[in-house]
Structure formats: C-alpha cells, structure tokens
Amino acid sequence: MLRAPRRPLVSVPDEWFHRIPGPVFGRIPVQPSDADLTRQHQGEPLGERIIVTGRVLDSDGIPVRHTLVEVWQANAAGRYVDPSDDHPAPLDPNFTGAGRCLTDGDGRYRFTTVKPGAYPWANHPNAWRPCHIHFSVFGPELGSRLVTQMYFPGDPLLRFDPILQSVPDQRGRDLLIAAFDLDITEPAWALGYRWDIVLRGRDATPRERPA
C-alpha cells in the first residue's frame, strides 16, 4: 500500500488553516427518516435492532450543534451493499446500511439500525473485522472534519483488529468503543448504545472570554 505521504506535512499557523470554517455541507440532502436505517425498505431488516446515540462535542466540551453526521455499515450478516464487497454472506433486501442526521441543539445525534455483523478480510490469515459502524462528521472548522469507526463493547475481535490497533494507546482505542446503556435501550424493542464524539478544535461560535 503506497498511499500515506512520505514527506512531512507542511505546518501553517492554526488560524490560517485549522480554524478556518469547515466545509458547508448544506447541499447534502438530509431527511428526518434518514436516521432510521430499519425503515428504508418495505420490510424490516434482519438482525438485532439497536439505537446508537451520543453527543458531538468540541475539545472544550461544547456541543457542536446542527452539524452533519453520516453513517454506513454492513448488514447483520456482515455484508455491505457496496458492489465491491464480495464476502459470501447474504444481502438483506430490507437493509442498505447508510444514514444521515443533523445534531440537535445539544449536539446530540441518534440512529436506529441493526447491529452490523463481523466479516473476514484479506489483511492477514483469518482476519475478521470486529462489528463496527463508520461515522463521518463535519464540525465547524477544517480541522474538525472527522471520519472514524465506532465499535461495540466486549467484541472478542477488537484486540486482533489492525485498524482499531492503529490507534497507539489504549485510552484512544477506548474512545472508539460505544457503551451499552439501559437508559437508551427501549424495552421490548431495541438495545441502546451511547457513543460521544469529540472533534478537534474549538466551537466556531463566539463566546465571552475572561478579560
């Protein structure tokens, strides 16, 4: 894989680059129904119905309001709709696996979906990706744009996964693992997971600062 740049990244002052406003995502269509991945087809998808919710915060802990969160995932059998996925697990005619929503006034997002399955990949012998959901978040600044993956607690594949393990420290890896939460779980309906996302940089909203 000859993809990561070999030359050092060029540094420029934060104010010239990180702190400039990030991309305006307003052309990306978002319908309220896009946040429920279990209702995008005539029937309901197979799998364990789950709710994934949390807040998007900046590094000062301030909620990032009305920002776009996009998700994509495999179905419960571990197969992506994407035509380039050749894993011989079944597609689900009632599941695409893509969703979008805007965070609310508290920075909160919420998706209803099914738990994605693990799937094999050719990285090394007997390599399997742990269950995960891909997230893409915009935030207010160029430096806050984030694409990452959310994992599930207790997954036995986590310690073998070179993608999760590319985060060098345990504390960082733990930030990518959602927490099971009975308060989010809807009785007799769906298991609940909580996962907060912290973006780099400060909120672009001006605030009073001490003199």
Add this chain to the structure above:
Amino acid sequence: MTPTPSQTVGPFFGFALPFPDDSDAAAGPALRIEGQLLDGAGEPVPDGLLEVWSGDQFARCRTDSEGAFHFTVTKPPRESIPKDEAPHLKVTVFARGLLRQLATRMYFPDEEAANTRDRILNRVEPERRRTLIAERVAPVLHFDVRLQGDRETVFFDL
C-alpha cells in the same frame, strides 16, 4: 477533552457518501476540474474520496476505476479570500490505507502574481509549490493528487 481518533474511510463508502450532483458546486460561471488520485507507484487509487470547498461551495467526488475525479466549481471571488492569499479551493482526500484524511489546496494557474504572494504557498519549498497549482488543459483545469513519489502533493498538517 481528548479528540476522538480518526479511522480509515475503508473501501465500502461508495453506497453511502456520494449524493446527487455531489461533484457540482458551481454557484456562478462553471469551471470544470479534472484529475487523478495516484499512489506512490503512480497507480490510480480507485477507492478514494475527495472533497473540495471554498466559501459556500462544497463538492464531493468518489474516484472511479481509473482513479479519476472531477469537480465543477465557480472560481472563488477575490473578496472571499483573505487578502494575503490567492484564490484557491480547499481539498480533502480520504482513502483506504490513510488513517486520517489529507488536507491540501488547489490554486489557479492564471493567478501567478497572487500565487507568488500567497502566505500558504510561501510556507512550501519553492520546488514543491507547483504540486498545488492546477494546469490549464483547455477547456478544463487539470489537478492530480499524488500521495507519494517524486512529485508527491504537498499536504498540510491538520
């Protein structure tokens, strides 16, 4: 608070992140930009995603099997650009094999004087600046992104 770590976009985003007319952000006179995303062996990267924006223009394009991408934009008006910078587009690159996105810029070839004064271009070694300036290949602008190699594109620390 500690920022959430980035993870690769992976290979399977193509059914989720593209949206209708995603590569067309033109809000006025339209200018087409074409290019290729290339790896260190000069091979096309067929599963990359690029985003460009400037002011209120935002576009997204997934590379095709040849690593090719294209955008339609309106050249950013000078008044929308900081006075010590030349007109440019901000460009972000995502791909399998990159732990985090890469940030670069595309400058315009017909802005030689402004490019010479641009404070960001002036942070770059002179011989590498041309990786950031598109070429006029009428009727389009051509801008390749090279992830590695002799002509590796300049990427900025984000």
